[in-house]
Amino acid sequence: MRQGQGAGNGSDMSLGIVMLVHTAFGRAEQVARHWAASGCPLVIHVDKSVPRKAHADFVEALSDLPDLRFAKRHRCEWGMWGLVAATQDASEVMLRAFPDVRHVYLASGSCLPLRPVQELIDYLAARPHADFIESATTADVPWTIGGLDEERFTLRFPFSWRKNRYLFDKYVALQRGVGFRRRIPNGIVPHMGSQWWCLTRQTLSAVLQDPERPVYDRYFSKVWIPDESYFQTLARQYSRQIESRSLTLSKFDYQGKPHIFYDDHLQLLRRSDCFVARKIWPYANRLYEAFLTDQASAMKRTEPNPGKIDRIFAKAVERRVRGRPGLLMQSRFPVEGRENRTTCAPYSVFEGFTELFENFEPWLARVTGMRVHGHLFAPARAEFADGQAVMAGALSDSAALRDYNKRAFLTSLIWNTRGERQCFQMGPGDEVEDIEWDIAKDPNAQISVISGAWAVPLFQSNANFADLRSEAARLQHVEAEHLKVLRSQWARARVRIWTMAEFVESPMEPLQSILDEIGHSNPRGLAEVPRMADLSGFGQFLQNLKNQGMHPYLMGDFRADTGVHEPPGNRGRPYLVR
Amino acid sequence: MRLRRKRAKIRAFRKHFSLRPVSDRTGQIRPGQVLLFSTLRDEYVRLPYFLKYYRDLGIAHFLIVDNDSSDGGTEYLARQPDVSLWTTKASYKRSRFGVDWLNWLQARYGHGHWTLVVDPDEFLVYPFCDTRPIRALTDWLDSSAVKSFGAMLLDMYPKGRIDAVPYRAGQDPIEIAAWFDSGNYMVEKNRLYGNLWIQGGPRARVFFADRPKKAPALNKTPLVRWDRRYAYDSSTHMLLPRGLNLTYDEWGGEKASGILLHAKFLDTFATKAEEELSRGQHYAGSVEYKAYAAHVRDNPELWCKWSEKYINWRQLEILGLMSKGNWA
Numbered sequence: 001m002r003q004g005q006g007a008g009n010g011s012d013m014s015l016g017i018v019m020l021v022h023t024a025f026g027r028a029e030q031v032a033r034h035w036a037a038s039g040c041p042l043v044i045h046v047d048k049s050v051p052r053k054a055h056a057d058f059v060e061a062l063s064d065l066p067d068l069r070f071a072k073r074h075r076c077e078w079g080m081w082g083l084v085a086a087t088q089d090a091s092e093v094m095l096r097a098f099p100d101v102r103h104v105y106l107a108s109g110s111c112l113p114l115r116p117v118q119e120l121i122d123y124l125a126a127r128p129h130a131d132f133i134e135s136a137t138t139a140d141v142p143w144t145i146g147g148l149d150e151e152r153f154t155l156r157f158p159f160s161w162r163k164n165r166y167l168f169d170k171y172v173a174l175q176r177g178v179g180f181r182r183r184i185p186n187g188i189v190p191h192m193g194s195q196w197w198c199l200t201r202q203t204l205s206a207v208l209q210d211p212e213r214p215v216y217d218r219y220f221s222k223v224w225i226p227d228e229s230y231f232q233t234l235a236r237q238y239s240r241q242i243e244s245r246s247l248t249l250s251k252f253d254y255q256g257k258p259h260i261f262y263d264d265h266l267q268l269l270r271r272s273d274c275f276v277a278r279k280i281w282p283y284a285n286r287l288y289e290a291f292l293t294d295q296a297s298a299m300k301r302t303e304p305n306p307g308k309i310d311r312i313f314a315k316a317v318e319r320r321v322r323g324r325p326g327l328l329m330q331s332r333f334p335v336e337g338r339e340n341r342t343t344c345a346p347y348s349v350f351e352g353f354t355e356l357f358e359n360f361e362p363w364l365a366r367v368t369g370m371r372v373h374g375h376l377f378a379p380a381r382a383e384f385a386d387g388q389a390v391m392a393g394a395l396s397d398s399a400a401l402r403d404y405n406k407r408a409f410l411t412s413l414i415w416n417t418r419g420e421r422q423c424f425q426m427g428p429g430d431e432v433e434d435i436e437w438d439i440a441k442d443p444n445a446q447i448s449v450i451s452g453a454w455a456v457p458l459f460q461s462n463a464n465f466a467d468l469r470s471e472a473a474r475l476q477h478v479e480a481e482h483l484k485v486l487r488s489q490w491a492r493a494r495v496r497i498w499t500m501a502e503f504v505e506s507p508m509e510p511l512q513s514i515l516d517e518i519g520h521s522n523p524r525g526l527a528e529v530p531r532m533a534d535l536s537g538f539g540q541f542l543q544n545l546k547n548q549g550m551h552p553y554l555m556g557d558f559r560a561d562t563g564v565h566e567p568p569g570n571r572g573r574p575y576l577v578r
Numbered sequence: 579m580r581l582r583r584k585r586a587k588i589r590a591f592r593k594h595f596s597l598r599p600v601s602d603r604t605g606q607i608r609p610g611q612v613l614l615f616s617t618l619r620d621e622y623v624r625l626p627y628f629l630k631y632y633r634d635l636g637i638a639h640f641l642i643v644d645n646d647s648s649d650g651g652t653e654y655l656a657r658q659p660d661v662s663l664w665t666t667k668a669s670y671k672r673s674r675f676g677v678d679w680l681n682w683l684q685a686r687y688g689h690g691h692w693t694l695v696v697d698p699d700e701f702l703v704y705p706f707c708d709t710r711p712i713r714a715l716t717d718w719l720d721s722s723a724v725k726s727f728g729a730m731l732l733d734m735y736p737k738g739r740i741d742a743v744p745y746r747a748g749q750d751p752i753e754i755a756a757w758f759d760s761g762n763y764m765v766e767k768n769r770l771y772g773n774l775w776i777q778g779g780p781r782a783r784v785f786f787a788d789r790p791k792k793a794p795a796l797n798k799t800p801l802v803r804w805d806r807r808y809a810y811d812s813s814t815h816m817l818l819p820r821g822l823n824l825t826y827d828e829w830g831g832e833k834a835s836g837i838l839l840h841a842k843f844l845d846t847f848a849t850k851a852e853e854e855l856s857r858g859q860h861y862a863g864s865v866e867y868k869a870y871a872a873h874v875r876d877n878p879e880l881w882c883k884w885s886e887k888y889i890n891w892r893q894l895e896i897l898g899l900m901s902k903g904n905w906a
Contacts, residue, residue, distance in 0.1 A: 253904045
């Protein structure tokens with residue numbers, strides 16, 4: 001195979017492969033042959049828990065390869081010492097049996113060489129003293145599973161995390177309780193990193209032939225996940241030149257399990273420029289075909305750069321751990337407090353504005369370009385913008401559906417209209433009791449309240465005064481309770497509350513500041529302002545309520561003789577920016 | 579809960595006597611294969627595409643209970659090389675809508691396998707289903723030590739009248755019923771069973787807008803690494819033991835999940851609804867079918883201007899109906 005480039009150094013066997021196999025033997029055999037075809041000697045370790053028959057078949061299948069040895073079998077379980085013992089034994093066989101080997105590459109049966117093996121050989125030949133092993137101190141690495149980082153080196157871990165989780169946890173708790181700390185032998189500094197390394201003969205033999213090795217072995221055999229720390233720590237003792245990165249592209253998810261590559265990752269892997277990738281799904285036929293048999297698909301010679309793949313897997317972990325804020329769905333339903341925001345985007349709630357201004361909604365829509373709904377929580381129906389019966393996402397305006405799960409209604413609306421800011425009206429006449437807390441606690445909500453403005457429609461109405469009085473009392477009570485919610489210490493929404501008297505005094509400033517915050521305002525100020533309801537006689541109306549024994553206080557102080565604090569000549573005309 | 583599970587197992591045992599094997603090819607089942615279980619009645623026209631769809635996903639064997647079909651579907655299924663077929667004339671309702679029959683078959687043949695329980699009008703969509711066979715998903719779930727995979731039912735409907743375009747055997751029903759509601763679902767947690775209870779979609783919007791409590795449940799857990807001790811309690815909405823219902827994340831993250839495209843609303847629907855109504859064999863006194871029959875007579879259009887047209891799983895993922903979780 002490939003005589004062209006392999007003829008010169010194909011026989012020098014400078015790169016040896018130690019391969020750990022426990023499943024998918026067909027693929028392991030395929031990859032072993034691939035390595036061997038480029039002249040790499042192999043030492044294979046087969047997990048002891050593999051049935052005798054499968055093992056025998058595998059050995060038989062590879063019996064035609066001359067430079068291949070099988071190492072003494074150990075039982076390998078994730079997080080336990082067996083993996084290290086297997087690697088040690090296999091490496092010893094490698095160093096003894098193949099004296100020409102300069103670099104030893106630790107790989108698994110589900111590793112797949114992405115670039116021609118010769119390129120890896122040449123790459124290593126150009127760096128004869130470099131040890132490629134990811135190795136960092138515990139303080140510097142974010143990937144720790146189970147909340148154990150430094151403790152994995154200072155406690156003892158005789159029990160399997162996978163099989164005896166109960167004993168594992170209890171024993172950790174016990175050691176913490178009695179303040180047990182292991183002594184780290186000879187003052188070595190524990191390092192961690194990817195299990196998959198490529199070491200020089202010098203470094204590897206120094207580790208394996210160290211007179212202190214029994215001490216280290218005894219220590220690391222009770223460390224948690226020693227396969228990620230044994231060689232990573234000890235290589236630091238002897239290496240002349242550590243390149244702290246792994247030549248094997250191997251990404252781990254948040255649970256410490258390797259991400260798996262499938263057929264649809266082919267282009268991604270081609271562009272990754274890495275020498276070896278793991279872990280490959282055994283049935284990813286296209287990948288095996290493309291990288292093992294089709295040399296035309298070889299990649300260009302560049303420095304390894306797994307950045308693109310990094311981003312994809314980092315995003316996947318982010319999706320699993322943090323999710324999409326403001327989305328409630330079949331596989332994301334956070335308990336209270338873990339929502340990371342109730343809704344997905346900022347929105348504005350206006351209370352009392354439609355009551356005070358005659359054309360507030362169309363005006364707001366025109367000025368800001370936002371979607372302006374009416375009272376979404378009105379008793380009769382959800383008053384969507386433009387009187388629609390169904391909104392984005394096929395959200396229905398049915399009051400029964402909305403009230404069945406108001407929170408779902410609100411989060412769905414905001415989610416369905418991502419990219420377009422939503423505004424809606426609220427008031428004491430609405431069905432807000434189940435939703436007001438959700439809104440008040442939502443940092444995405446911008447709530448602007450003109451308190452007491454509910455009195456304006458009453459003032460304008462033609463109903464009997466006794467009815468008006470009881471309705472006013474009811475609305476005032478509801479709004480007072482609502483304001484308590486908005487002012488509570490748990491409210492995280494951006495809340496602004498004006499009394500109606502304050503607002504009427506100078507309406508422009510509050511409007512301007514609301515619009516500024518929404519970020520839609522014109523730098524030259526408001527070109528057009530909403531028209532305020534005619535309030536002449538409003539003061540007297542309030543006085544009448546007072547005379548009937550009701551105490552309207554939420555709207556602030558209005559004098560009984562005039563309606564507003566304004567010269568009567570201005571009545572009925574819109575406000576203008578001065 | 580243990581008692582409920584035991585009761586379900588006993589029911590399954592009792593009801594299995596009514597099952598009569600027509601063609602038993604279960605000897606072909608090999609370890610590691612993904613098996614599909616289904617119960618059906620008079621669905622001949624849907625079967626060719628149904629079998630093709632799931633064969634393409636990599637389902638190795640179909641185990642089907644035929645509830646007294648009379649449309650030739652029984653003979654058709656009996657001829658298929660990868661189908662094992664049982665038939666029964668017993669009551670669908672009294673077998674708790676087929677759950678008892680399938681619980682029995684799953685315990686018998688599904689132990690240690692990943693089992694998929696779907697109706698002939700349900701089409702499973704999972705992340706990367708266009709490039710990865712279902713075995714890739716189950717292998718990944720195995721490596722993540724996950725035993726169950728949730729897939730919400732997504733009602734699909736045509737534009738225009740439901741009966742406007744006739745469905746032909748072998749045709750992809752999603753070609754006709756290509757539309758769905760993208761964002762009107764209501765999620766609640768069932769504190770007793772730990773599963774989510776999801777309602778909404780076009781059925782809630784059109785048929786149940788005035789009494790949402792009665793709207794059908796859309797949450798399902800159709801794909802489970804089966805153990806003979808497990809049991810579905812109510813259709814595929816709830817599983818026992820309860821831990822299997824935790825197909826969602828409660829700490830803000832997203833677990834991987836899929837969608838069952840529900841191609842119920844084809845031209846066959848109106849006749850089916852009338853027929854099911856007269857049989858009275860469906861859930862809660864067939865209240866669902868009563869609501870349909872009433873509506874379907876006068877205004878059989880579910881489509882609205884905010885309906886979304888189905889493209890692929892990535893679209894459903896972006897819309898937030900399903901999630902890749904940490905599968906990449």
